[in-house]
Amino acid sequence: MSGGGLSVELQAKYWPGSDVPVLAGLRLDVAAGEFLCLVGPSGCGKSTLLAAIAGLDADFLGRIDAPPERGMLFQTPRLMPWLTVRDNLALVLADGRCSPAAEALLDAMEIPPALLDRYPGQLSGGQQRRVALARAFAVRPRLLLLDEPFVSLDAPVAQRLRELLLEHWMRERPTVLFVTHDLDEALALGDRIVFLGGRPAGIVLELVLSEPRPRAPEAVWRLRRQLLSTHPELLSGRVIPDPETPRP
Amino acid sequence: MRTEPGLSRAAERRLRFAAFALLLLLWWGLALVLHSDVLPTPAAVWERLWAHAVSGELWRHLGATLARVAASFLIAMLVGTAIGILLGGSRRLDVFFDGWLVLGLNIPALVTIILCYVWFGLNDAAAVLAVAANKIPTVVVTVREGARAVDRELLAVATAFRVPPLRRLTRVYLPQLLPYLFASARSGLSLIWKIVLVVELLGRPNGIGFRLNAFFQFFDIAGILAYTLAFAAVVLAVEAWLLRPLERRLLGWRA
Known part of the structure; x- marks a missing residue:
């Protein structure tokens, strides 16, 4: 794919010594300039997928087309x-x-x-x-990869950083892949949310959001309620245990 | 190196000086009490040092020894660092060469020196090689430790941002190795100059080691102490005016 989009066809990703794949049969296309949030429970393989896309881990079966101009934000600042x-x-x-x-x-x-x-x-x-x-x-960057970049921050600081991210994304329009386990964060930021789950992990649900950004907390709350009423399994803990964000 | 809270640079300097003065006083007192040729007073040693400095003999021998120390130090650091990085980065290589390393660490310096002289002749190349060969295994062990401790997460940053290889080496990889390189350089300097003296004593026509042997033949203790002190002063100067400022500059971010 050209023009800054991202195309992933991941047949399988194994950890060394394990015969059950972490990720399998995963197909993901992100349009140039799209803000995609990848949501799933901790340890489901989100970060593994991101590492493969970032070129940090070449040990997988499949094909990844990503623009070479990449920026990345990790869970810790890593300066x-x-x-x-x-x-x-x-x-x-x-x-x-x-x-x-x-x-x-x-x-x-x-x-x-x-x-x-x-x-x-x-x-x-x-x-x-x-x-x-x-x-x-x-x-x-034409592709910006973010791996739960705002965890372990005070809520106001995290909120301000999200605003800054959004501002710069709107100005520069890189393709964004934002990995998080915080559903509200994904609902506040993304054009589209892809839910990962299962074992081996694959895509279990996709959600397109057309609400304009920045989205007010009430809008996020409404989206969340809508989503959970149509997909109560998200609350059952099978997909999103969401342990760290007990919010209304 | 690091100043504790409440200990200023000036106070630190005073302490260092006091320690040195105390040592000098102890020596002087002991020499006066014993009143023997086998322990000359600091004044007698200084006199001898001065005479040899004026005649130029001291500088000739000191220069020869320093050149050998510098050459073997550089070779040992370069080769040892390269091998250490390789072993620290690859479990396979590490396991394979571990036996060699243990062997290298335990071969007595004297054996290496004799073998080098026998195999390569009584020349400076053999002398420098023998000293470097003695030091390389210890550099390897220290640097390997550093290479194992390198932060993979920071290397991943360089990979993700496609930092070019040379810049990755100098700005991401080597800075993590620096504390280990300094530790290695410190212990290296003190070990190497001791071995250089043995090499000189066994098979070189100049240098401090050669001169010490000549003094020994005449039981000239003042001469031995004079040359020892001269070289120790050089080592201290290198530490104080080269290594320590360099370390402060390169590792200043840790303060």
């Missing part, structure tokens, strides 16, 4: 602790230098210029995520 904020961005840029555009991006992510020469260890957790978010956008 190099020995590089300053500026050099952490420079690391991933083509010429190895932190361009004015990249600095502007840091500014847009609410990292004040005074922090550019600090080391990640001198920043707060929220600031580190902002730098990681800036790093992901700095490479001008």
Whole structure:
């Protein structure tokens, strides 16, 4: 596929020494510029799928077509602790230098210029995520991969980071694959939600959302209620145990 | 290196100086009490040092020894680091070569030196090779430890963002190895200069080791101590003005 879309045909992915695949018979097409959320219980293979798409794990049966210009956000910020904020961005840029555009991006992510020469260890957790978010956008990605990037953050900080992500996605329109186990997060952000479940894991449900973004909490709540009334199995724990987000 | 809270750089310097002064005082006191040729006073040793420095002899031998130390140190660090990275990165290679490594660690320096001289002749290449061969296994062990501890998650960042290989090595991989390289360089420097003296004593016509042997023939303890102190001073200077500032600069982010 060309033009920044993503096409995945995964026949099977095994862990070494296991004869039951983690993932099997999974076919996923994401249109260029689409914001796709991948939801499933912890340990179902979402991150495994993401690692395969990111080129971190080549040990699977199948075919993945992804644009080479990729940015990624991990569960933890994963900044190099020995590089300053500026050099952490420079690391991933083509010429190895932190361009004015990249600095502007840091500014847009609410990292004040005074922090550019600090080391990640001198920043707060929220600031580190902002730098990681800036790093992901700095490479001008056509595909942005996010692996539960906002877990273990205070709710307001996570909320602000979601807004920043949405803002930059709207401006740059990369294809987004957002992995999360938080249904509300997926409902707030995605064009489409794909639910993974079962063992070996495959796609159990797809949901297209046409509500405009940003979506207010009430809209998310309404979507959630609608979804759970038509698919009560999502509540049964078979697909979404959702242990960490006991919300109304 | 690291200053505890409440210990300033100046206070640290005073402590280092006090320790040195105490050692000097103990030596001086003991020499005065014993009043014997086998333990000359610091003043006598200094006198000898000064005479050899003025005549230029000290510098000739010191220079020869330093050159050998530098050459074997560089070879041992480069080769040992390369092998250590390979073994730390591959379980298969590690298991295969582990026996060799244990053997290498346990061969006495003297054996390596004699073999090198016999096989390659009494020349500087053989001398440097013998010293490097003694140090390489210990570098390998330390660096292998570092290579095993490398954070795979950070390497994954480099992979995901397609960071070019050279930049990945210098900005993602090697910085994680630096503490191990420094530990290795420190212990390496002190081990290597000791072995170099033995190599010189056994088969070189110059260098501190050669000169110590000559002093030994005449039971010239002042001479032995003078040359030992001269070289120890060089090692301390390298540590204080090269290694420590370099470490502070490269590992400053840990502060």
